Amino acid sequence: xxxxxxxxxxxxxxxxSKLTFPQILDKRAKQWGSTSIAIxxxxxxxxxxxxxxxxxxxxxxxxxxxxxxxxxxxxCVGIITDNHPEWLxxxxxxxxxGASTLNLYTSSVTKELTFGLNRIQAAYVVAQDQEQVDKxxxxxxxxxxxxxxxxIDRTGMRTYQDNPWLLSFxxxxxxxxxxxxxxxxxxxxxxxxxxxxxxxxMIMTSGTTGLPKFAMLSYExxxxxxxxxxxxxxxxxxxxxxxxxxxxWIVDQMWGMGLALCGGMVMNFPETxxxxxxxLREVGPAIMITSSRFWExxxxxxxVKISDSGIIKRGLYHLCQRIGETAVxxxxxxxxxxxxxxxFVRVASGIIYxxxxxxxxxxxxxAAITGGHPISxxxxxxxxxxxxxxxxxxxxxxxxxxxxxxxxxEVKPETVGKSLPRTEVRIADDQEVLVASPSNFIGYYEDPxxxxxxxxxxxxxxxxxxxxxADGHLVIIGRKQEIMRTKxxxxxxxxxxxxxxxxSPYIKEAxxxxxxxxxxxxxxxxxxxxxxxxxxxxxxxxxxYTDLSQQSAVEELICNEVRAVNQRLPGHMKVHKMLLxxxxxxxxxQELTRTGKVRRKYVYEQYNNLIEAMYxxxxxxxxxxxxxxxxGTVGIIETTVRILTLA
Amino acid sequence: xxxxxxxxxxxISVVYSxxxxxxxxxSLAIGxxxxxxxxxxxxxxxxxxxRAISGLLKPENGAVTEGTIEYEGRSIQNAPPxxxxxxxxxxxxxxxxxxxxxxxxxxxxxxxxxxxxxxxxQDLDLVYHYFPPLLARKRSLxxxxxxxxxxxLAIGRALMAKPRLLLLDEPSLGLAPLLVKExxxxxxxxxxxxxxxxxxxxxxxxxxxxxxxxxYVMENGKIVMExxxxxxxxxxxxxxxxxxxxxxxxxxxxxxxKAYKRRKRWL
Numbered sequence: 068x069x070x071x072x073x074x075x076x077x078x079x080x081x082x083x084s085k086l087t088f089p090q091i092l093d094k095r096a097k098q099w100g101s102t103s104i105a106i107x108x109x110x111x112x113x114x115x116x117x118x119x120x121x122x123x124x125x126x127x128x129x130x131x132x133x134x135x136x137x138x139x140x141x142x143c144v145g146i147i148t149d150n151h152p153e154w155l156x157x158x159x160x161x162x163x164x165g166a167s168t169l170n171l172y173t174s175s176v177t178k179e180l181t182f183g184l185n186r187i188q189a190a191y192v193v194a195q196d197q198e199q200v201d202k203x204x205x206x207x208x209x210x211x212x213x214x215x216x217x218x219i220d221r222t223g224m225r226t227y228q229d230n231p232w233l234l235s236f237x238x239x240x241x242x243x244x245x246x247x248x249x250x251x252x253x254x255x256x257x258x259x260x261x262x263x264x265x266x267x268x269m270i271m272t273s274g275t276t277g278l279p280k281f282a283m284l285s286y287e288x289x290x291x292x293x294x295x296x297x298x299x300x301x302x303x304x305x306x307x308x309x310x311x312x313x314x315x316w317i318v319d320q321m322w323g324m325g326l327a328l329c330g331g332m333v334m335n336f337p338e339t340x341x342x343x344x345x346x347l348r349e350v351g352p353a354i355m356i357t358s359s360r361f362w363e364x365x366x367x368x369x370x371v372k373i374s375d376s377g378i379i380k381r382g383l384y385h386l387c388q389r390i391g392e393t394a395v396x397x398x399x400x401x402x403x404x405x406x407x408x409x410x411f412v413r414v415a416s417g418i419i420y421x422x423x424x425x426x427x428x429x430x431x432x433x434a435a436i437t438g439g440h441p442i443s444x445x446x447x448x449x450x451x452x453x454x455x456x457x458x459x460x461x462x463x464x465x466x467x468x469x470x471x472x473x474x475x476x477e478v479k480p481e482t483v484g485k486s487l488p489r490t491e492v493r494i495a496d497d498q499e500v501l502v503a504s505p506s507n508f509i510g511y512y513e514d515p516x517x518x519x520x521x522x523x524x525x526x527x528x529x530x531x532x533x534x535x536x537a538d539g540h541l542v543i544i545g546r547k548q549e550i551m552r553t554k555x556x557x558x559x560x561x562x563x564x565x566x567x568x569x570x571s572p573y574i575k576e577a578x579x580x581x582x583x584x585x586x587x588x589x590x591x592x593x594x595x596x597x598x599x600x601x602x603x604x605x606x607x608x609x610x611x612y613t614d615l616s617q618q619s620a621v622e623e624l625i626c627n628e629v630r631a632v633n634q635r636l637p638g639h640m641k642v643h644k645m646l647l648x649x650x651x652x653x654x655x656x657q658e659l660t661r662t663g664k665v666r667r668k669y670v671y672e673q674y675n676n677l678i679e680a681m682y683x684x685x686x687x688x689x690x691x692x693x694x695x696x697x698x699g700t701v702g703i704i705e706t707t708v709r710i711l712t713l714a
Numbered sequence: 715x716x717x718x719x720x721x722x723x724x725x726i727s728v729v730y731s732x733x734x735x736x737x738x739x740x741s742l743a744i745g746x747x748x749x750x751x752x753x754x755x756x757x758x759x760x761x762x763x764x765r766a767i768s769g770l771l772k773p774e775n776g777a778v779t780e781g782t783i784e785y786e787g788r789s790i791q792n793a794p795p796x797x798x799x800x801x802x803x804x805x806x807x808x809x810x811x812x813x814x815x816x817x818x819x820x821x822x823x824x825x826x827x828x829x830x831x832x833x834x835x836q837d838l839d840l841v842y843h844y845f846p847p848l849l850a851r852k853r854s855l856x857x858x859x860x861x862x863x864x865x866x867l868a869i870g871r872a873l874m875a876k877p878r879l880l881l882l883d884e885p886s887l888g889l890a891p892l893l894v895k896e897x898x899x900x901x902x903x904x905x906x907x908x909x910x911x912x913x914x915x916x917x918x919x920x921x922x923x924x925x926x927x928x929x930y931v932m933e934n935g936k937i938v939m940e941x942x943x944x945x946x947x948x949x950x951x952x953x954x955x956x957x958x959x960x961x962x963x964x965x966x967x968x969x970x971x972k973a974y975k976r977r978k979r980w981l
Binding site: 196197198201222223599600603607608609610611612613614653694696697698700702704 | 725782930937951972973979
């Protein structure tokens with residue numbers, strides 16, 4: 068589908084590649100002023116809009132505000148915000164005066180925040196609300212490099228007013244206005260000093276293996292990435308982007324910043340993370356890139372809703388799903404779709420697909436992209452069968468985001484597709500995926516050894532193992548470091564097995580063990596919602612997560628799910644033993660990264676006794692686990708875990 | 715902990731007026747001669763759970779749509795309240811409404827209406843034994859009683875029915891702290907001396923957890939946590955959200971109240 072593509076011409080785009088983000092914003096605002104909408108935000112149930120002109124104005128005031136506080140060129144500003152326009156304003160404001168930014172997760176605990184802010188020696192911090200300010204106040208002694216904290220939401224901040232370290236965002240804008248009056252040309256003067264090769268922002272990489280690293284990206288890097296997408300995808304002016312991934316993640320930096328500015332897209336901010344499903348439907352975005360988890364959750368939700376619906380709806384749905392899957396399978400094998408099938412697909416689309424997609428807010432999507440973590444091919448097949456153009460993509464922070472994506476009409480569920488323009492991908496001798504592209508990052512902040520290792524010989528070493536299939540599509544096997552070998556020396560990728568296990572709607576998370584062991588074992592987190600509904604339908608009483616996970620019927624259910632997956636796995640990759648963990652893996656307990664990836668090392672350490680038990684003869688193991696609360700308290704949970712054998 | 719189960723609730727869903735779903739798969743077990751407390755914020759579904767047990771959903775146009783409630787092995791979900799009352803399940807309603815134009819003693823005698831066996835003086839003496847203030851006011855109109863007396867009257871009236879399972883809905887509502895303490899002590903004595911099983915729904919979590927043997931925490935129509943009362947008292951989430959104790963172990967003051975809530979873990 069060709070949308071408004073005509074609007075974004077090559078000339079404008081290549082002009083943009085010599086600019087910084089704030090300079091592009093300035094151009095956009097001059098071009099469209101107050102006629103077009105740049106940002107929408109839902110507040111108290113109403114969508115508020117900002118035009119490009121207003122957008123620039125806020126950035127200008129905030130930038131001048133930071134200047135009058137004393138922000139210097141080359142310094143760094145920490146930003147701890149949720150998805151709100153103030154994130155854009157403060158990030159662009161800092162960049163406009165030559166500072167770089169580091170976004171941190173609002174869900175991070177104090178220790179994680181201080182680690183990041185210390186590392187970059189943040190001069191100022193923009194914080195979302197009282198919760199974030201409290202964390203910063205707690206670590207005030209370690210944050211001597213932070214000159215001021217600027218908070219956005221004033222709720223509950225009255226008692227903090229006499230603290231000279233704090234300043235509200237509104238006060239910052241006032242400072243900016245005052246400076247503007249005194250020195251009218253100041254902002255423009257600062258703006259002109261920016262160069263495309265400057266450091267724009269840093270991103271803390273997720274650190275599944277150890278301490279996080281700080282990837283430095285320049286304007287050039289991200290704008291080049293944005294151009295690649297604008298050249299190849301059916302997106303453009305006035306199209307909607309919904310900002311739901313945390314700003315601390317590359318996705319919303321590459322799109323919300325890079326693509327939205329270059330492509331003139333409208334940024335939409337939902338009211339809260341909890342209202343995303345409804346807000347999504349109102350926005351009807353043109354394109355979405357989210358984590359595989361989002362799509363996996365959506366698939367389970369749809370399945371549960373369907374199984375709850377009446378017999379006629381359910382029957383129709385299953386029929387249509389089968390038609391869709393037949394068509395998708397033929398398409399992926401590049402077989403022609405016979406006319407009768409094409410007809411059925413159109414009928415199915417009319418009666419089921421369209422309304423189903425509309426219900427989940429995906430009817431306007433021209434492309435839906437999943438990244439961050441390998442997704443089960445079954446999920447892709449599921450969505451493509453109901454007519455959603457879901458493609459798997461691959462990228463990483465160090466490459467400014469997603470550079471490998473399945474082209475339209477060539478979607479193969481197992482692969483991550485082909486490279487975008489000006490991107491060269493090659494496989495090293497040890498199967499590592501290497502990338503060369505102008506979007507490759509500058510390096511890790513103050514870490515020349517890691518930088519040299521990652522960017523050796525002009526190639527970005529991704530750390531992932533992969534290969535090209537017969538059609539030239541890239542297939543990712545898993546993290547190179549994480550490829551394990553059983554006692555017999557047979558290699559397997561835990562990711563590969565976990566992804567397949569996680570497609571079961573009842574399994575939320577799975578961790579595979581087996582390094583140097585005679586067989587493979589799995590630790591599984593059940594999905595409370597779907598497994599709970601399942602138990603409810605069968606009149607199995609349960610109360611809490613722990614209780615549900617220890618119900619023998621639920622154990623049997625999960626065993627059968629794993630057995631089904633086992634049938635499709637090669638011999639040495641079959642899961643022999645497993646257990647259902649009594650709690651969900653959680654970022655607060657350091658078991659997951661803030662982006663939701665499993666941190667194996669920590670999980671191994673934490674559950675060492677359980678893992679060992681899966682290689683012994685024990686059946687019931689008494690455990691005592693720790694639960695960390697956001698305020699630093701540690702609770703203890705005592706329970707028994709059963710080891711299940713899949714014969 | 716829960717030895718002999720007197721009442722077992724099995725995955726019940728309760729819907730009011732055919733559309734408003736309040737309980738979404740609640741399961742709980744009440745042990746014989748135990749005091750079980752149900753905690754939760756407003757609208758969590760505590761009262762609805764009690765009403766589902768006592769059959770009083772019907773006047774509110776509600777019904778148990780899924781699941782079972784088993785009382786001594788017999789299914790009682792959606793049974794008429796009078797049948798359930800005759801089985802020995804008595805609910806003391808929130809707000810303790812009396813028959814205002816009857817005297818205290820007449821009110822108490824109403825309690826025997828649904829039970830088998832004749833009314834006797836001993837029953838009254840038993841109630842007066844537990845609630846001496848009622849004896850002093852036995853001839854006055856219930857409409858003129860104080861809040862504390864009314865609560866005593868309501869519990870006393872329930873006692874007249876010789877309940878095996880007593881359901882108390884917010885007995886501490888609107889009462890002075892000392893009075894609350896007194897009433898809770900009496901409830902504890904009734905449980906010990908009469909062997910009455912008691913389910914108590916309370917906002918006053920610290921009182922309820924001191925009294926109860928076992929507890930359930932409800933949120934949004936689901937059970938999020940269960941455990942022996944002594945365990946629940948030590949749980950950081952219960953402490954933070956129900957007992958008002960800050961992490962340092964001291965009582966919270968208004969100055970410490972935040973505009974945000976700490977993330978709950980319920981583990």
